[in-house]
């Protein structure tokens with residue numbers, strides 16, 4: 001297994017957010033995490049990435065405890081696409097994506113032609129080449145999200161962890177990002193994403209994990225795990241799950257029946 005978490009407990013200082021989480025992801029797989037607001041998805045991701053110290057359990061990358069990696073060693077294997085919020089400096093979009101190369105550039109050395117070419121390819125892969133010279137602070141939320149995905153791609157990671165990668169994207173860019181996620185996995189990467197749309201799990205995930213109050217309540221293939229019953233239990237609303245011939249996969253939608261009204 002590329003990434004293996006066993007009986008992981010996580011939270012902030014003395015505050016416990018989650019416990020008992022066992023999951024793994026291997027090359028070529030997309031693992032999709034679903035769960036209601038505040039259940040602990042981002043906290044779990046930050047713990048998987050070593051950005052938050054774990055409160056208990058084991059966490060290994062390629063068989064080695066993640067605590068035994070330096071930050072730059074770890075970044076050569078794993079890229080993180082955070083939610084596109086927070087303060088940023090006015091670097092150009094090109095330079096933000098080029099920063100994805102940082103862990104591969106020696107201290108005090110400058111980016112090479114190859115680093116710049118890989119940056120250009122990552123911008124093109126996400127369809128944002130035209131934004132290259134724009135300041136990152138002056139682009140839209142969706143454009144920021146695409147830039148952060150391009151930065152992760154430029155890192156050439158084995159594992160990419162994406163926190164709600166489709167959150168601020170329009171319908172077309174959601175579809176483009178879901179397709180890119182599938183192609184990342186097809187090219188041999190391991191991918192972990194979170195989303196609030198269970199249909200997205202059907203679109204790109206090999207496995208899906210359902211999280212409730214910091215614990216995993218189910219993990220398995222989307223068709224086995226994502227049922228009207230499991231989604232109703234997770235979100236507290238009635239959900240229809242149907243196979244759509246034209247799309248060639250299942251989609252999920254709330255029924256909006258009267259009895260779902262708050």
Ligand SMILES: Nc1ncnc2c1ncn2[C@@H]1O[C@H](COP(=O)(O)OP(=O)(O)OP(=O)(O)O)[C@@H](O)[C@H]1O
Nearest residue numbers: 012015017035036037038039040041042043044196
């Ligand atoms: N820095 C922090 N210190 C203490 N508690 C925090 C901190 N950040 C988040 N929490 C709490 O931890 C819990 C889990 O938050 P987390 O952001 O992991 O949820 P999430 O599943 O990612 O939510 P969402 O779907 O809304 O993004 C919440 O109760 C939240 O209030």
